Amino acid sequence: MLNERQLDELRATLGPDRIITGRSQLQTYECDGLTNFRVLPEAVVLPRNTEEVQAAVRFCAKHRVPFVSRGAGTGLSGGALPAAGGIVISLARMNRILEVDIPNRLVVVEPGVINAQVTQRVSPFGYFYAPDPSSQSVCTIGGNVAENSGGAHCLKYGFTVTHVLALEVVLPSGEMVQLGSPTLDTPGYDLPGVFVGSEGTLGVATKITLRIVKRPEAVRTLLAAFHSIEAAGQTVSDIIGAGMLPSALEIMDALSIKAAEAAVHAHYPECDGLLLVELDGPGREVDALMFEVQELCKRNGAWEIRVAQSEQERALVWKGRKAAFAAMGRISPNYIVQDGVIPRTALPKLLSEISDMAKAAGLRVANVFHAGDGNLHPLVLYDRAVPGEEEKALELSYRILHLCVENGGSITGEHGVGKEKQEALGQMFSEPDLATMQLVRCAFDPESLSNPDKIFPRPRLCAEKPGPYVPHPLETAGIAELF
Amino acid sequence: MHSPSVLRFEEAAEHLSAITGSDFVRLNGAKVTAAPGSTEEISAILRFANANGLAVTAMGGGTKSSWGNSVAADIVLRLTRLSRLREHAWQDLTCAVEAGCTWADLQLALKCHRQMVALDPAWPGRATVGGIVATNDSGALRLKYGSLRDLIIGMTIVLADGTIAKSGGKVVKNVAGYDLHKLMIGGFGTLGVVTKVNFRLHPTEERRNSWTVRAMDPMFFREGLAALLDSQTVQSSIQIRTDGKRFALDVCVAALPKTIRDFGDQLQQIFRNLEIVQSSEEVWREREELFMRGDALILKVSMLSSQICSSTSNLMKFAAEAEIDVAIVAQATGLMMIRLSSSAESAISFVDRLREQVEGAGGRVVALQIPEMLRERLDVWGALPSSVELMREIKHRFDPNLILNPGRFVGGI
Numbered sequence: 001m002l003n004e005r006q007l008d009e010l011r012a013t014l015g016p017d018r019i020i021t022g023r024s025q026l027q028t029y030e031c032d033g034l035t036n037f038r039v040l041p042e043a044v045v046l047p048r049n050t051e052e053v054q055a056a057v058r059f060c061a062k063h064r065v066p067f068v069s070r071g072a073g074t075g076l077s078g079g080a081l082p083a084a085g086g087i088v089i090s091l092a093r094m095n096r097i098l099e100v101d102i103p104n105r106l107v108v109v110e111p112g113v114i115n116a117q118v119t120q121r122v123s124p125f126g127y128f129y130a131p132d133p134s135s136q137s138v139c140t141i142g143g144n145v146a147e148n149s150g151g152a153h154c155l156k157y158g159f160t161v162t163h164v165l166a167l168e169v170v171l172p173s174g175e176m177v178q179l180g181s182p183t184l185d186t187p188g189y190d191l192p193g194v195f196v197g198s199e200g201t202l203g204v205a206t207k208i209t210l211r212i213v214k215r216p217e218a219v220r221t222l223l224a225a226f227h228s229i230e231a232a233g234q235t236v237s238d239i240i241g242a243g244m245l246p247s248a249l250e251i252m253d254a255l256s257i258k259a260a261e262a263a264v265h266a267h268y269p270e271c272d273g274l275l276l277v278e279l280d281g282p283g284r285e286v287d288a289l290m291f292e293v294q295e296l297c298k299r300n301g302a303w304e305i306r307v308a309q310s311e312q313e314r315a316l317v318w319k320g321r322k323a324a325f326a327a328m329g330r331i332s333p334n335y336i337v338q339d340g341v342i343p344r345t346a347l348p349k350l351l352s353e354i355s356d357m358a359k360a361a362g363l364r365v366a367n368v369f370h371a372g373d374g375n376l377h378p379l380v381l382y383d384r385a386v387p388g389e390e391e392k393a394l395e396l397s398y399r400i401l402h403l404c405v406e407n408g409g410s411i412t413g414e415h416g417v418g419k420e421k422q423e424a425l426g427q428m429f430s431e432p433d434l435a436t437m438q439l440v441r442c443a444f445d446p447e448s449l450s451n452p453d454k455i456f457p458r459p460r461l462c463a464e465k466p467g468p469y470v471p472h473p474l475e476t477a478g479i480a481e482l483f
Numbered sequence: 484m485h486s487p488s489v490l491r492f493e494e495a496a497e498h499l500s501a502i503t504g505s506d507f508v509r510l511n512g513a514k515v516t517a518a519p520g521s522t523e524e525i526s527a528i529l530r531f532a533n534a535n536g537l538a539v540t541a542m543g544g545g546t547k548s549s550w551g552n553s554v555a556a557d558i559v560l561r562l563t564r565l566s567r568l569r570e571h572a573w574q575d576l577t578c579a580v581e582a583g584c585t586w587a588d589l590q591l592a593l594k595c596h597r598q599m600v601a602l603d604p605a606w607p608g609r610a611t612v613g614g615i616v617a618t619n620d621s622g623a624l625r626l627k628y629g630s631l632r633d634l635i636i637g638m639t640i641v642l643a644d645g646t647i648a649k650s651g652g653k654v655v656k657n658v659a660g661y662d663l664h665k666l667m668i669g670g671f672g673t674l675g676v677v678t679k680v681n682f683r684l685h686p687t688e689e690r691r692n693s694w695t696v697r698a699m700d701p702m703f704f705r706e707g708l709a710a711l712l713d714s715q716t717v718q719s720s721i722q723i724r725t726d727g728k729r730f731a732l733d734v735c736v737a738a739l740p741k742t743i744r745d746f747g748d749q750l751q752q753i754f755r756n757l758e759i760v761q762s763s764e765e766v767w768r769e770r771e772e773l774f775m776r777g778d779a780l781i782l783k784v785s786m787l788s789s790q791i792c793s794s795t796s797n798l799m800k801f802a803a804e805a806e807i808d809v810a811i812v813a814q815a816t817g818l819m820m821i822r823l824s825s826s827a828e829s830a831i832s833f834v835d836r837l838r839e840q841v842e843g844a845g846g847r848v849v850a851l852q853i854p855e856m857l858r859e860r861l862d863v864w865g866a867l868p869s870s871v872e873l874m875r876e877i878k879h880r881f882d883p884n885l886i887l888n889p890g891r892f893v894g895g896i
Contacts, residue, residue, distance in 0.1 A: 103709060103789040104817075126713070148658045159656070161665075162633055166845070177870045181845035183785040183817055184630070185619060185669070187893040188868040189877060193632050193665025197658050217715035237574055243597060243686035282716055285742045341654045343575040373656040374575070410657040417659055428659055429649065436640070436648035437661040439880040443873065455660065 001085050002042040006063055010043065010087075013055045020044040029088045032073040032080040033135075037419050041068070041082035048093050050168060050176060050206040056089055057204065058174030066452045069204045071112060071140030075147060076337055077418030079199045083452050089204060091142050097121050098207065106165065106182055107210045111142025115149075118210060127212040130157035133414065134322040145205050148197030150414040152321065153278075155372035156247040157213060159414075161196040168207035169195060172445040182209050194440060199416050200451040202444040216280035219247070220290050221314045224302040225271035229253055229367065232273035233347045235300045236371045239277065240344070242296065244289055248278040249372030255331065256324050256366040256379070263327035266320025269304045275371070276321060324368045325379065332364070332381035334390070338397045339415040340404035344374040350407055354378060354400055361396045363389075375413035376404070402427060417455045426457040438462075495537060495558065502527045507564070518561040522639055522647055522678040525560065529676065530645030532558055532886050539643075540888050541676045543583055543611025547618045550851050551671050551891040552863050562613050565678060568592045570653075576684040577636065577653055582613030582677045593684060601628035601685040605771045613677050619669030623720035623735070623767045625816050628685060631668045637681035638664035640674075643882040648675075655683045666877065672888045673896055674881040688719060688737035694747065695762040696732040696754045701725070701799070704732045705792040707753045712788065712815060716746050721815035723795055724769050727808060730795075733766045770812040773822040774852060780823040780830050780861075781852035786841045788817040794840065795819075801836060805829050817846075827856050834861060842866050864893040871896075 562583035603622035637651030
């Protein structure tokens with residue numbers, strides 16, 4: 001808990017207009033997109049520049065107050081959930097694009113810049129910023145950095161980490177450091193590589209150097225309707241097997257099509273497995289490959305194939321896909337968005353197991369997934385008003401994750417571990433793996449102040465001696481041997 | 484920390500023999516060489532070394548063992564026995580391979596399904612996965628596919644205390660936990676010994692075509708290169724090279740035949756006043772060729788991609804004035820390799836000048852191969868990164884007794 005004196009100190013340091021302490025205003029910050037976890041912060045600070053972030057973080061370091069940095073709060077794993085007794089550092093006011101360097105294909109931004117604004121800014125030059133999470137019209141680059149956000153097009157273009165070259169970071173001590181460089185391969189550990197995706201646990205990014213990509217000459221989007229998800233999944237394998245690398249390969253099942261139709265009227269065909277394929281590149285090449293894709297769809301029994309004929313049609317196709325999560329509200333009072341990854345080839349097996357599990361639990365599961373990279377988003381539908389159904393839904397969603405790990409996959413492909421999946425991380429990694437990750441945490445944040453109690457299954461102190469092995473004194477003295 | 488006198492090397496060799504079997508341990512003066520056969524054996528060796536303060540260096544083909552500051556290792560771990568392709572999930576476009584596998588063997592095995600790890604490091608016939616990872620080597624394909632950080636999806640690492648840790652996994656899309664493997668890439672073996680690497684794969688480039696544009700000065704390439712990079716055709720590779728006399732710009736595109744034809748026409752348009760010829764795959768080995776002269780200084784320079792033509796031009800002028808024999812292969816990504824043959828004084832002033840030129844914009848100059856006469860006089864790594872203290876802290880957490888390649892890395896890490 002912060003006392004009045006400490007709050008006064010914070011006000012004096014940053015200025016009263018940079019701090020929120022009123023209860024009703026604080027409630028805006030009590031959760032992120034994962035709304036079933038809520039914690040009211042003690043205060044929210046709204047810095048306008050790196051120095052103010054440093055001042056806020058130094059205050060936290062001095063008083064050992066935990067802090068959580070936050071962008072737009074669109075995360076789906078509770079990553080921006082405030083720490084009890086701590087403050088939230090909202091980066092919403094640090095929203096300037098600082099530099100656009102077209103010859104070197106670089107853009108430097110502050111963390112509060114919205115993802116889509118980067119593309120807007122560089123599109124007159126024929127470029128775009130590739131990571132495109134579904135929330136891209138509102139989510140911030142700072143949040144994308146924390147979560148290593150992906151999106152539908154990361155199959156071809158990679159994730160946030162692929163596009164971050166350098167970062168200015170305020171460490172949990174309040175010290176400011178530069179990680180990485182706009183030039184490649186500068187000597188030293190790849191600190192941007194480990195910082196991106198660390199979910200705000202290693203410090204606060206205050207400036208980010210991004211790589212932008214030339215907009216391809218042509219983009220073609222195809223929708224194919226199948227009688228089953230398996231047939232759609234097989235087509236995905238065939239496309240990859242043919243040596244193509246589409247920019248997106250998405251599958252939706254009947255339930256998610258129904259929800260998306262109800263929400264945005266994307267004019268999807270009613271079917272059990274809808275495949276969306278997007279190819280981009282030189283026009284003639286894309287046309288030739290699109291023909292090949294259509295043949296593969298037909299071979300797997302597609303009964304309707306549509307190629308978007310205009311940019312407007314293409315945008316509508318994507319609008320339906322990107323609205324799929326939110327659209328679930330149209331067909332179910334409540335739902336849980338899950339995010340797991342499996343090797344693509346395990347898809348048919350896993351889908352039938354999910355379907356069996358859903359039946360056994362008496363719940364409906366809608367499936368939307370980035371099929372090209374095996375990233376599933378099962379949506380477990382339930383009604384909170386029915387006693388016990390929420391618990392059942394939660395259990396089912398965790399069992400689906402477990403299934404992903406058993407099949408050689410991951411508990412999260414893009415939403416992050418955050419608060420939601422701390423325990424599940426222990427299913428995926430052993431104790432020595434987690435202890436090794438903790439070494440990185442402790443190098444950046446020995447006091448565990450930056451977004452504490454997230455990601456890892458149990459809180460750990462940096463003074464704890466991790467690692468499975470401490471040599472016995474007899475062994476060190478050469479009296480006994482281990483073997 | 485280093486106390487070989489306490490423990491005689493014979494004893495160390497005996498200990499290591501108990502781990503790997505005596506066939507795989509050799510005592511070599513003041514150095515023990517061991518060839519462990521598994522991750523567990525490496526773990527046992529590192530536990531032993533850590534407890535006894537013995538410096539360890541891991542080695543594959545040894546093609547880049549001179550890169551970085553020199554290390555006086557007590558134990559050399561040869562990873563040659565860990566050379567199997569453990570898994571090739573070709574339908575998932577992933578594979579898992581042991582660190583001692585040579586790059587050529589790996590690519591050959593993947594080729595049966597027309598797949599590859601989209602990276603073309605130097606000396607593929609001898610260089611191993613582990614060494615390539617440790618030095619973050621990459622070649623001309625980087626322009627299109629990125630570097631190891633974009634291609635590695637998981638790793639098994641043995642830490643200095645013997646802890647075996649896994650990072651990432653077998654799927655391309657995965658944000659669970661910290662990406663420890665990112666720290667290992669280019670970490671010069673100072674944080675752990677990599678024993679297994681999981682890669683994402685790409686289809687092989689079936690239809691490649693390379694062209695070479697020639698000019699008398701690299702500045703003639705400048706506008707054309709900018710136009711190429713700004714064009715919507717994705718090139719696999721672009722490099723500028725010079726042997727000191729003539730200048731060439733090589734470009735490679737992999738695409739369907741008609742796209743290749745279109746691109747050829749585009750190239751004629753872009754460089755309409757210059758000579759353009761079809762070229763062979765051999766041009767992409769020019770970077771490796773620079774190292775053929777074993778007594779030359781080889782520099783790796785990181786700069787902004789927009790700087791490579793003007794830098795090449797300036798450097799060649801300076802070299803001509805100072806009578807320095809220079810050859811350059813510069814990738815369009817802004818990574819440049821320079822071979823330098825000159826007196827010690829000239830070489831030092833060349834490096835100083837170059838560092839002055841690029842460090843301001845965040846670039847760096849690293850000396851990869853240093854002739855004996857310069858070893859003591861030339862700083863291998865150049866200016867320290869601003870985050871060097873954080874790097875030291877990471878090193879300290881991972882390897883508190885400083886046994887893994889001590890001193891080899893930037894900042895004496």
